[in-house]
Amino acid sequence: MIELKDVTKVYKSEEGDVKAVDGVTMEVGEGEICVFLGPSGCGKTTLLRMINRMIEPTRGTIRVNGQDIQQMDPYQLRRSIGYVIQQTGLFPNMTVEQNVTVVPRLLGWDRVKIKDRYNELMDMMGLNPDEYRDRYPWELSGGQQQRIGVARALAADPPVMLMDEPFAALDPVIRDHLQSELLRIQRTVRKTILFVSHQIDEAIRLGDTIAIFQSGKLMQHGTPDELLSRPANDFVSRFVGSDRHLKRLSLFRVRDLLDGTEKKSAKNVGQIDPQYAVHLDTNLREALSILLSSPTASLHVLDEDQQVVGRINWKDFEKLGAIQSSSDPESLAQ
Amino acid sequence: MELIEFVQSHWEQMLELAWEHVQLVGLSVGVAILTGVPFGIYISQRESLAKWVLAVAGMIMTIPSIALFGIMIPIFSVINQGIGFVPAFTALVLYSQLPIIRNTYVAIQSVDPNIRDAAIGMGMTPLQRLRQVEIPIALPVIMAGVRTATILTIGIAAIAAYIGAGGLGEYISRGISTSYTTMVQVGAIAVSILALLADFLLGKFQKWIAPKTPMSNKEAVR
DSSP: OEEEEEEEEEEEETTEEEEEEEEEEEEEOTTOEEEEEOSTTSSHHHHHHHHTTSSOOSEEEEEETTEEGGGSOHHHHHHTEEEEETTOOOOTTSOHHHHHTHHHHHTTOOHHHHHHHHHHHHHHHTOOHHHHTTOOGGGSOHHHHHHHHHHHHHTTOOSEEEEESTTTTSOHHHHHHHHHHHHHHHHHHOOEEEEEESOHHHHHHHOSEEEEEETTEEEEEEOHHHHHHSOSSHHHHHHHOTTHHHHHHTTOBHHHHSOSOOOOOSOBGGGSOGGGEEETTSBHHHHHHHHHHOTTSEEEEEOTTSBEEEEEEHHHHHGGGTOOOOSOHHHHTO | OHHHHHHHHHHHHHHHHHHHHHHHHHHHHHHHHHHHHHHHHHHHTOHHHHHHHHHHHHHHHHSOHHHHHHHHHHHHHTTTOSSSHHHHHHHHHHHHHHHHHHHHHHHHHTSOHHHHHHHHHTTOOHHHHIIIIIHHHHHHHHHHHHHHHHHHHHHHHHHGGGGTOOSTHHHHHHHHHTTOHHHHHHHHHHHHHHHHHHHHHHHHHHHHHSOSOHHHHHHHHO
């Protein structure tokens, strides 16, 4: 759990004081991903860097798991918080194994434990521990480097992770892949993650909650659904985009449109046109796109066993106004 | 032809002078490394100090070597070491400071800010950051400074023969005062060969210590 209270950072300059972060008060629950979203210069990175005391606040208090970080030794604090940055920041003089195990070594773990942890982390990242052990960062692709960066941040099993636009420099395909990897890993590690992003789509996909900033001020903090369905002000609604209702569809699944009374019909996938069929877990944005192309203006819905369990059409989408996002956003990312 | 005859007849003496030269340079650069590298690292952490230190070191570099040797004589006469090894050694240490301090400072300063940022974010103390990350990355550039200092010092040490410090400069100074051209030529060529050899060996060493990254190898060439 992370609590921010009236956190403010003022930079003095010749044209007067600049408030990079202005009276931010918010909470992020344990095991949640909170995305700090906003245009560049909105103070999101400054705020992030105050959590591990790389920047000291001018005013306000920050508590991590109940402890005021001002009372903690900054080096110990940073070792207990995972940190991932955009350009990976991998140490070029160290091998992959040395990079991943930096923090455990700083903490003085014994060698056997460090080695086991390295193997465990690499398995978790889907990289072969022995293949990469003695390689240097520059020998790896951007996506691999960033995975090593995430592994390094997770190494000492910190309860909190700070991620500063970790995937922004990667190409869209790799970024998409790493986003789902992160969600997959998060399901097992359950860290409290603060994630800086400037992309609304990334925020919707990853965030349990999203905090939108402008000129150092917190504009709105809420679930992706809240932000998309009820933006607090003009800035938020402009930032999330005029297609926010379409974006919101990606938070729901076909399952949410059906009322649960559907029965399995005798039909299976062989008897219908698979082009115009969706699964229960297909997100509604995708379903809508398929529906737009369907000549019958309706879609068959299939369950996990490829059995037809119902149909949806335009009318069903009207229900959306009434329902709240009930689906677990993590499972949407599959 | 005269050159070859000279070398043949003075072979042993030449080796002796060359050895003196190497000792003088080796000791000076060695001491300069021991003082210059830590000093360079220190000022890389104290930006305000760096400007002054580099300015002073730069000023020392602009003093002509013969003048610096001249300045040393009265200073070291106090302890009866006005001429010979001690003033020469001191002057050479001063000359080698600038390339070593400056390269060390620049090398540490030019470590990718993202890498420094990551090191801080991981919870390294400034000393751990220097020892585990910044110095290893900076090493090839620091080594390039040592290489420059060594070659510079080999040349200047030849002039130190004028204050009785020995070395291959003996041939040059003695040759000039006796108008013995061959002797001057042999001295000059021998000093050049020594400098080339030192450059080659240190270049090899520099490559060997460079971390295995394409980026730092490129930097090392600089």
